[in-house]
Amino acid sequence: MQRLVIVGGGVSGLSAAWAARKALDGAGEVLVLERAAQPGGRSARSAATGFVVEAGPTSYLDDSLPLDRLIRDIGLEPGMLPASRASARRFLVLDGKLRELGPTPGKFFSSGILSAGGILRLFAEPFVPRGGTSARRCGSSARDASGRRRRIA
Numbered sequence: 001m002q003r004l005v006i007v008g009g010g011v012s013g014l015s016a017a018w019a020a021r022k023a024l025d026g027a028g029e030v031l032v033l034e035r036a037a038q039p040g041g042r043s044a045r046s047a048a049t050g051f052v053v054e055a056g057p058t059s060y061l062d063d064s065l066p067l068d069r070l071i072r073d074i075g076l077e078p079g080m081l082p083a084s085r086a087s088a089r090r091f092l093v094l095d096g097k098l099r100e101l102g103p104t105p106g107k108f109f110s111s112g113i114l115s116a117g118g119i120l121r122l123f124a125e126p127f128v129p130r131g132g133t134s135a136r137r138c139g140s141s142a143r144d145a146s147g148r149r150r151r152i153a
Contacts, residue, residue: 010041
């Protein structure tokens with residue numbers, strides 16, 4: 001009997017465990033090790049004073065066929081809900097202050113989430129050469145699945 005141990009019960013670890021279990025088709029054992037009390041990694045939900053607080057990823061764009069297939073195959077599709085209009089208002093807690101992520105660029109830039117330097121850096125992004133000094137300074141570079149070098153801003 002084959003045995004497989006997956007370290008980490010976040011979304012990736014749980015997805016890997018599900019795929020491995022399916023591939024083993026009963027001919028092996030899959031064990032997921034997670035140090036936290038609950039699986040799910042950074043995903044969490046709590047309710048306080050009438051509000052639901054989500055931590056980590058809580059939604060996704062529905063144009064990901066592999067993710068759509070995974071959700072269907074593991075039986076979560078019946079629990080999926082379309083986003084409500086109220087969810088268009090998004091908030092972030094930064095330095096202990098609740099800030100709204102505005103729906104327009106003007107509101108976003110005036111929210112205080114980015115510093116003036118951060119806003120300037122964002123607008124400079126299209127002009128920063130690929131493979132810039134930050135990747136070299138860190139002594140590493142990122143590569144995508146095909147092995148091509150990618151820039152991480």
